Amino acid sequence: xxxxxIRDVARAANxxxxxxxxxxxxxxxxxxxxxxxxxxxxxxxxxVPHTGARSLSLARTNAxxxxxxxxxxxFYSEALRGIDAEASARGLQxxxxxxxxxxxxxxxxxxxxxxxDALIIMAPDIDPERLLAHLPASLPTVLISCPDVSADHPxxxxxxxxxxxxxVEHLVASGRRRIVHLSGPRGNRDAEERIAxxxxxxxxxxxxxxxxxxxxxxxSGTAAAQALLGDTERADALFAANDMMAIGALxxxxxxxxxxxxxxxxxxxxxxxxxxxxxxxxxxxxVGIAEIGAEAVSRAAAILAGESDTEIRWVAPQIKAxxxxxGGAA
Amino acid sequence: xxxxxIRDVARAANxxxxxxxxxxxxxxxxxxxxxxxxxxxxxxxxxVPHTGARSLSLARTNAxxxxxxxxxxxFYSEALRGIDAEASARGLQxxxxxxxxxxxxxxxxxxxxxxxDALIIMAPDIDPERLLAHLPASLPTVLISCPDVSADHPxxxxxxxxxxxxxVEHLVASGRRRIVHLSGPRGNRDAEERIAxxxxxxxxxxxxxxxxxxxxxxxSGTAAAQALLGDTERADALFAANDMMAIGALxxxxxxxxxxxxxxxxxxxxxxxxxxxxxxxxxxxxVGIAEIGAEAVSRAAAILAGESDTEIRWVAPQIKAxxxxxGGAA
DNA sequence: ATCGCAAATGTAACCGGTTACAGCAAGAGC
DNA sequence: GCTCTTGCTGTAACCGGTTACATTTGCGAT
Numbered sequence: 001x002x003x004x005x006i007r008d009v010a011r012a013a014n015x016x017x018x019x020x021x022x023x024x025x026x027x028x029x030x031x032x033x034x035x036x037x038x039x040x041x042x043x044x045x046x047x048v049p050h051t052g053a054r055s056l057s058l059a060r061t062n063a064x065x066x067x068x069x070x071x072x073x074x075f076y077s078e079a080l081r082g083i084d085a086e087a088s089a090r091g092l093q094x095x096x097x098x099x100x101x102x103x104x105x106x107x108x109x110x111x112x113x114x115x116x117d118a119l120i121i122m123a124p125d126i127d128p129e130r131l132l133a134h135l136p137a138s139l140p141t142v143l144i145s146c147p148d149v150s151a152d153h154p155x156x157x158x159x160x161x162x163x164x165x166x167x168v169e170h171l172v173a174s175g176r177r178r179i180v181h182l183s184g185p186r187g188n189r190d191a192e193e194r195i196a197x198x199x200x201x202x203x204x205x206x207x208x209x210x211x212x213x214x215x216x217x218x219x220s221g222t223a224a225a226q227a228l229l230g231d232t233e234r235a236d237a238l239f240a241a242n243d244m245m246a247i248g249a250l251x252x253x254x255x256x257x258x259x260x261x262x263x264x265x266x267x268x269x270x271x272x273x274x275x276x277x278x279x280x281x282x283x284x285x286x287v288g289i290a291e292i293g294a295e296a297v298s299r300a301a302a303i304l305a306g307e308s309d310t311e312i313r314w315v316a317p318q319i320k321a322x323x324x325x326x327g328g329a330a
Numbered sequence: 331x332x333x334x335x336i337r338d339v340a341r342a343a344n345x346x347x348x349x350x351x352x353x354x355x356x357x358x359x360x361x362x363x364x365x366x367x368x369x370x371x372x373x374x375x376x377x378v379p380h381t382g383a384r385s386l387s388l389a390r391t392n393a394x395x396x397x398x399x400x401x402x403x404x405f406y407s408e409a410l411r412g413i414d415a416e417a418s419a420r421g422l423q424x425x426x427x428x429x430x431x432x433x434x435x436x437x438x439x440x441x442x443x444x445x446x447d448a449l450i451i452m453a454p455d456i457d458p459e460r461l462l463a464h465l466p467a468s469l470p471t472v473l474i475s476c477p478d479v480s481a482d483h484p485x486x487x488x489x490x491x492x493x494x495x496x497x498v499e500h501l502v503a504s505g506r507r508r509i510v511h512l513s514g515p516r517g518n519r520d521a522e523e524r525i526a527x528x529x530x531x532x533x534x535x536x537x538x539x540x541x542x543x544x545x546x547x548x549x550s551g552t553a554a555a556q557a558l559l560g561d562t563e564r565a566d567a568l569f570a571a572n573d574m575m576a577i578g579a580l581x582x583x584x585x586x587x588x589x590x591x592x593x594x595x596x597x598x599x600x601x602x603x604x605x606x607x608x609x610x611x612x613x614x615x616x617v618g619i620a621e622i623g624a625e626a627v628s629r630a631a632a633i634l635a636g637e638s639d640t641e642i643r644w645v646a647p648q649i650k651a652x653x654x655x656x657g658g659a660a
Numbered sequence: 661a662t663c664g665c666a667a668a669t670g671t672a673a674c675c676g677g678t679t680a681c682a683g684c685a686a687g688a689g690c
Numbered sequence: 691g692c693t694c695t696t697g698c699t700g701t702a703a704c705c706g707g708t709t710a711c712a713t714t715t716g717c718g719a720t
Contacts, residue, residue, distance in 0.1 A: 050444035114380035383706035
């Protein structure tokens, strides 16, 4: 049996649809016993309002669209967790759409029009023109770690340059010299900035930068570590641009009989939950992506409430120095 | 500026809204050059169809509602990842709604009516009457690990009893006798069934069951391990009802100077990605929740395509014996 | 030029709600 | 008893699309 509509309720209760709407939405100007009658009829029919229709006439959906690259690995899952926590606290639903690496993904943004009140986009490796072309005109949109496409949108930007620089400082301070960087994919904003910060710090210390290119997946950490094992003069530190690559490398080093951090230090980036649990615990830069996600929802909600916000909010990652870089497992 | 509507396009192109609709949706019966004209006008105006309105008249949303307990910990994140992968492969969007432990969460199901074509519900600790009361009548709904409320819905059920039994067998086979079970919260279906399987196997071997009650969170693993450390005759194996509790306990044991698995074996349940990475790697039961999530989407899609499906599909977890229970770190 | 028919286009109803405005009844004030 | 308010209820327009059906157009055949 199909769902009952407001007209079915009106007919069964012998009132007009306007009255049903008012009675069920608590609009005050309905006689008390009539209101109760309508409510009981609605309950008896198992009436549930059609949210789609409702939001069409209200021009309000109580939903936020979320666009992420993918859900692989803990990083974006953590982001989504933070978004979700804040959204449900505010009674908002989430409409999810992942780009899965392919640039076509932006087109799914079109399908969000009319279904959401605001948008949260996290897309570090999207083509700027593409993003700009698909960015909806009349929808509050919070950008997290996206290319610079507009000064009109509230943004979160991670200070990758300073953070990567700080990580090199940490490694140099603990006596490392041959520090290799395993980067994320070219074209990814976070990846490029981390390379820049790494290179600047290396150069400042008179060390020569060496960058291997990875793709943020565990396997590319595995591959990079195997490559390093073959070197005649082996690196004494590997700084990976995210935690999963660092962990992939860590496992390979240990399996090859090297001890971490004595033979080689390993550091990551992001501080995903997993980082604390590997042995030795992984040194990394804490980004706090779940908190950023939650805050993004708050900013979107504030804009919906009428505030204006075009601020670029900078996030400064914090170093988490753990056993994978600081020797003497004291 | 507000978004352009189909009427704006029609006016600007000097045609009727019907023609615009047909031209943009590729309905064939539009003169070729008129179609192009309409398309260029639409592009010039930055017209994007209002998906909400579209799905109201089509009675089709191309979205699936997903209801999970929460996104804490990797288990449900993995489930969502599987669901998401299959959904985007099929061009479906996901509308997310978490219950966050409180039973009120089911009410958010109401807000899904009219917004989604089908529903996937994973709710091992929901009150059956509540679930039944809020289960929408006319929406394909796939249940994963839910209480028995209906024979009319496609379901996935995890064979927790057999799996917990098998884990006890594994521990007994490796010489353990004082095997303690750290359960999930009372009222949670998975938790109760794992207790049952554990108890049955223990009794069969003439061993006395001992169950500590946890809540599936890491902290309750920590607490349980601390409690066990105080025992005079200490347990020689801890079988936790999920991986996070097992890992919490593992850390405490090691910090207290015990060696795992020599002094005490530790086993979990779920095989979350993290389980492979702790040291020693965690023995666990692989549920394959991401695959289940993906399959749930496929079943929902099949029902939407007209198939009928009221099958209860049983999932048999596979044991992953790793170093946390099998001695001799060979 | 006229007719017939197929193809293209327009008109209007519909999806399921909300709400401005109109209508109506009852009570207050004279 | 009559008018004026006040407050409840109903009618109908609207949100932005789709599409059945009616109408117009274009073209070939006569």
